[in-house]
Amino acid sequence: MLCLTFEVGENRYAIDANEIIEVVPLVNFTTFPKAPSYFAGRFNYRGEIVPVLDLKDLMMSFQTKMYLSTRIIVVKYETDGEIHQLGLLGEKVMDIIRIRDDELQDPGLITEETRYLGRLINLKSGVVQLITVKELIPPFVRESLFRDVKED
Amino acid sequence: MxxxxxxxxxxxxxxxxxxxxxxxxxxxxxxxxxxxxxxxxxxxxxxxxxxxxxxxxxxxRRKETIEKGNLSVTIFRLGDELLAVLTDAIVVAVAVKPVHFVPFRTNRTFRGLVNLDGELLLCYSLENLLGISRNGRETVEENEDYAVYKRMIAVKGANEKLVFEVDEVVGVTKISSDSMTELPATAKKADEIFSQGIFHLNDKSVALLDEHRVCESFRSTLKFQ
Amino acid sequence: MLRKLTLRFNILLRRYTVLTKLTMIGVLLGLPLTIILVLNLFNLFDSIDFVDKEKTGIKIFIPLTSLQVHLMEHKAYSFATISSGVDYQTKIAALNSQIKDELDQLIKINNTEGKNIGVDNETMNLGEDYYLSPPSLMAQWEKLLSESKRLSPGDLLTAYNKLEDNLGKFMRLVTVNARLTLDPSGDAYHLIYLSIHLMPRMHDLIGRAFIVAIEDAQDSLFNNERLAEIIYLTRTMRNLITDEIPSAVRSAIDLDPEYNGRLPSIDGVLSPMLEHYRSDVISILEIYENIIRNNSTYGTEELTGLTTEKLDESLDFNRAALNELEKVVHINYNYTYYRIFFRFIISVGAFLLAMVMIYFTAKGMITPVNGVAEIARDLSEGDIQSAKEKVFALAERFLVSPIGAKKEKDEIWKLFRAIHGTIDNLEIILRQVGRAGIAVTSSVTQISASVQALNAAINQQAASTAEVKATGKEIYSSSIQLSETVEDVAEKSGRTLQLADKGASGLTEINLSMASLEQGSKEIAEKLSELYKKTSNITNVITTITKIATQTNLLSLNASIEAEKAGEYGAGFSVVSAEIKRLAEETAMAALEIEETIREMQQAVKADVIGVEVYAGTTRSSVSRISGIADNINEIIEYTKGVLPSFEEVSTKMKIQTDGAAQISDAMSELNDVALHTRESISEFSEITENLEGAVGSLREILAKFRFGG
Known part of the structure; x- marks a missing residue:
């Protein structure tokens, strides 16, 4: 399995490459009014309006730094049987790693809020944890988020 | 910082x-x-x-994912002529390597042997086969925006691999076989005799070479007449 | 194709020396010629064979002629005995033994010589002409002798005629086999015609005429048939003796010398004999004609005597003719042998001469070429001395001198001459180059020595400049102290107006120098800020590189993802994307390092700018302070109007010192600048001289490869 890695604080996380449409550089966002702070905003991705999730804010409640290594990972997001596009704002989106399934270990504690955290792998350079994209957005937010997009 | x-x-x-x-x-x-x-x-x-x-x-900007065609061709320049071969027929394109002279064999068309990653391949002069003049090519393409490099292209024919030198590898593109024009019945230029069709790229006509025919006639220059 | 074959053939030929090749050509050309000549010789051998056969034929023919005549005489006597009753027994017995001898002789000659023309006994016994062979003729003769008493005259005549006929056939066989036929191109045509063809016919006619006459006398009846025969015989005989035989003899005398030219005996022997013979034959012809005209008989006895007499004479004449013929053929035979010998000598001689010519020509070519090759080898090794010696040795040995060179056309010797000249020129040039090299070396050494001296001098100068500068500063500071002292003095005296005036002007000068110093530091500051601006430009470039690196890295990520999605087909591409990623990293690293260097540089420049600004500020404050001092002094001047003249001296000294100190300072600064520039140019110059030295060194190395004599 090929994965794209990013970092939140000192931790490294990975997203399955098959879920990724494209990695794009930083752009200007138009902000969501009254939205949770982890919604960084929306942007025009190749003619379509795509919402962007600030991963650092979502996981650690810190705003992502606008560095050269900070990128938007555009992923496929399936909800209500429809496939949407979703941008994930991550820091240090710099590496691609290949993971073998048998090397993965079960994570320890998972709370209701951190259901997106997947299995772990112990690499020479440190621990990397898989992210389940689907679980990144709380269920109650999902519908409104993309309906909002459609209305735009 | x-x-x-x-x-x-x-x-x-x-x-x-x-x-x-x-x-x-x-x-x-x-x-x-x-x-x-x-x-x-x-x-x-x-x-x-x-x-x-x-x-x-x-x-x-939308990604340019328009299907251009079904044939992938590699376009290269030889003198003033733009030529192409099927990308499938290309083994590799590399920087120009030294050609080793072969006594009693080397002639105007057969230039000698080239060491390509340890494999000795026959090197021919495509311009000689096609009768294309490469003289004065330096003045033709004085482009300040990007550097122009001569390349060697290794091509595989029916039975063999061989190498020839080109002035520039322009790039790879897809064309549809429908967009190719048939050869004129009275094709006289050598590059038309060896091509399977002509297509247009940015208002320039490009001859798509038939690699089997080219390899065949290269091979025949090695035999004693 | 053809060119390749020619090339290969050429390479093959190079394995052999020129001499071998030329010899090969000589053999290739000379051998066929020699073969043709030898074949020609065989033709001559054929003609030898021809003449040899002729000779054999004549040898056999001589006894045959005698035999024919004697047989005829024998017949004449036999029939004379029968018809007249006169006994000729003694004559017949003599003829018997004579014929026997002649037959024996014939058999003997035929056995030894006959094989040559295929008429020997063995050959003839195998063929259908076996009854014509000499032993068979002998047997027939003996049979005739033994049966002659018992036979009737008619049967005897038939037996005689048969024997004569067989003899005649054998004569024709010999004639044909020995090629004594009438070949008009033959050498001895007329003699052969005379002795082989005409004379036997003459004998035959005489014999036949006699028999007819005898028969006629016996019958004493004139028979028409017999008359016709005797008329025919006499006419033919007359024709032969008056026309054909003399003309044949004349032609043999007149024409044969054209072929042989060296047998006067033909004329000497045959001509008188012919005269005698002709008159005798004509006399007997007249008798026959008389018989015919008068139908009278003639005495048998007398006729027999006459006939045998004529036959003997005829035989003598025939023998003489045959004798001459034999001589002619013999001469021909020898002549042909001479021709064979000469042709052989000429062909072998020509071949040998050609080989000798080839040998000398080849040697003439190879010697100079070998010489030139050796000389060229010496030249390539740089041994000009040895090359020269070889040239002289060759020139002396083969007498090659520039004199007469125009007349000589041999290209190889021309080449040799050219090499000769080249070596002379080369030596002269190399010697010149050597001399030039030495000259350059010495001048370079001189230059570098002087440069070093100059450098030392400059360094010394710099040191002393610094010293002087320091001294200048000291003087300056002490002059300021002196000023203070003067102030004190002025205060005290209050009357040194003139002196103070001068002091004020000195201060103004100082002020001016200070202002120019400020101007200089301003310029430096400007230049530094320009430099700073330029480094900022580089920062812009780095920004671009940064963007490229970032985008390249991003591209590598997307490429990997696309490759993964493409599955199997993307496998090769993922390698490429990894390489792209590395490229991004390398670009980033390059950008980082450039950035750092630029930053360090900017900091250094900034420090310099600040330093210069601080210095400029100091200068400015000094200027204002000095202005203040000038003002003060002006004030003092007000006070010191009318100061004591004794102060003038002090003031002047002070002014000179202050002035001098400033001037020294200025001059030293300028000098320092100049020294700096000079040192730079000297170091450049040093490099150039080093290069020059290097070039000279390599020239010397090249020259060292050549060895000169003397």
Whole structure:
């Protein structure tokens, strides 16, 4: 399995490459009014309006730094049987790693809020944890988020 | 701006005295994690706003995913002529390598042998086969925007691989076989005799060479008449 | 194709020396010629064979002629005995033994010589002409002798005629086999015609006429048939003796010398004999004609005597003719042998001469070429001395001199001459180059020595400049102290107006120098800021590199992802994307290092700018302070109007010192600048001289490869 890695604080996380449409550089966002702070905003991705999730804010409640290594990972997001596009704002989106399934270990504690955290792998350079994209957005937010997009 | 603390590659690495023990494992500093991690440090800096602005504009553009055709061809330039071969027929395109003279065999069309990654391949002169003049090509394409490099292209025919030199590899594109024009019945130029069709690229006509026919006639120049 | 074959053939030929090749050509050309000549010789051998056969034929023919005549005489006597009753027994017995001898002789000659023309006994016994062979003729003769008493005259005549006929047939066989036929191109045509063809016919006619006459006398009846025969015989005989035989003899005398030219005996022997013979034959012809005209008989006895007499004479004449013929053929035979011998000598001689010519020509070519090759080898090794010696040795040995060179056309010797000249020129040039090299070396050494001296001098100068500058500063500071003292004095005296005036002007000068110093530091500051601006430009470039690196890295990520999605087909591409990633990292690293260098540079420049600004500020404050001092002094002047003249002296000294100190300072600064520039140019010059020295050194190395004599 090929994965794209990013970092939140000192931790490294990975997203399955098959879920990724494209990695794009930083752009200007138009902000969501009254939205949770982890919604960084929306942007025009190749003619379509795509919402962007600030991963650092979502996981650690810190705003992502606008560095050269900070990128938007555009992923496929399936909800209500429809496939949407979703941008994930991550820091240090710099590496691609290949993971073998048998090397993965079960994570320890998972709370209701951190259901997106997947299995772990112990690499020479440190621990990397898989992210389940689907679980990144709380269920109650999902519908409104993309309906909002459609209305735009 | 981060300052690089340990520039070991300039001291004990490939740019220094090469005494680093890790070189045994990685051969070159660019494969060493110390170097790559240091390089990654570079990206840990604020993005200039003008970058973000230009990228924002870039990303709104649709990706050019229009299906152009079903044939992938590699276009190259020989003198003033633009020619193409099927990308499938190309083994590799490399920088120009020395050609070794073969006594009693080397002639105007057969130039000699070329060592391509340890494999000795026959090197021919395509311009001679097609009767294309490469004289004065330097003045033809004085492009200041990008450098023009001569290349050697290895092509596989029915039974053999062989090499020829071109003035520039222009690029790879897809064309549809419908868009190709048939050859005129009275084809007189050599590049038309050896081509399976002609297509147009940016108002220039490109002859798509038949690699089997080209290989065949290269081969025949080696036999004694 | 053809060119390749020619090339290969050429390479093959190079394995042999020129001499071998020429010899090969000589053999290739000379051998066929020799073969043709030898074949020609065989033709001559054929003609030898021809003449040899002729000779054999004549040898056999001589006894045959005698035999024919004697047989005829024998017949004449036999029939004379029968018809007249006169006994000729003694004559017949003599003829018997004579014929026997002649037959024996014939058999003997035929056995030894006959094989040559295929008429020997063995050959003839195998063929259908076996009854014509000499032993068979002998047997027939003996049979005739033994049966002659018992036979009737008619049967005897038939037996005689048969024997004569067989003899005649054998004669024709010999004639044909020995090629004594009438070949008009033959050498001895007329003699052969005379002795082989005409004379036997003459004998035959005489014999036949006699028999007819005898028969006629016996019958004493004139028979028409017999008359016709005797008329025919006499006419033919007359024709032969008056026309054909003399003309044949005349032609043999007149024409044969054209072929042989060296047998006067033909004329000497045959001509008188012919005269005698002709008159005798004509006399007997007249008798026959008389018989025919008068139908009278003639005495048998008398006729027999006459006939045998004529036959003997005829035989003598025939023998003489045959004798001459034999001589002619013999001469021909020898002549042909001479021709064979000469042709052989000429062909072998020509071949040998050609080989000798080839040998000398080849040697003439190879010697100079070998010489030139050796000389060229010496030249390539740089041994000009040895090359020269070889040239002289060759020139002396083969007498090659520039004199007469125009007349000689041999290209190889021309080449040799050219090499000769080249070596002379080369030596002269190399000697010149050597001399030039030495000259350059010495001048370079001189130059570098003087440069070093100059450098030392400059360094010394710099040191002394610094010293002087320091001294100048000291003087300056002490002059300020002196000023203070003067102030004190002025205060005290209050009357040194003139002196103070001068002091004020000195201060103004100082002020001016200070202002120019400020101007200088301003310029430096400007230049530094320009430099700073330029480094900022480089920063812009780095920004571009940064963007490229970032985008390249991003591209590598997307490429990997796309490759993964493409599955199997993307496998090759993922390698490429890894390489792209490395490229991004290397670019980033390059950007980082450039950035750092630029930053260090900017900091250094900034420090310099600040330093200069601080210095400029100091200068400015000094200027204002000095202005203040000038003002003060002006004030003092007000006070010191009318100061004591004794102070003038002090003031002047002070002014000179202050002035001098400033001037020294200025001059030293300028000198320092100049020294700096000079040192730079000297170091450049040093490099140039080093290069020059290097060039001269390599020239010397090249020259060292050549060895000259003397």
């Amino acid at each position: 981060a300052k690089i603390k340990n520039k070991c590659w300039n001291e004990i690495g490939v740019f220094g005295d090469k005494s680093c023990e890790s070189l045994n494992e990685y051969l070159h500093c660019k494969y060493c994690p110390v170097y790559t991690n240091a390089a990654k440090e570079f990206f840990e800096r604020e993005v200039p706003p003008e970058f973000i602005n230009s990228w924002t504009l870039d990303i709104t």
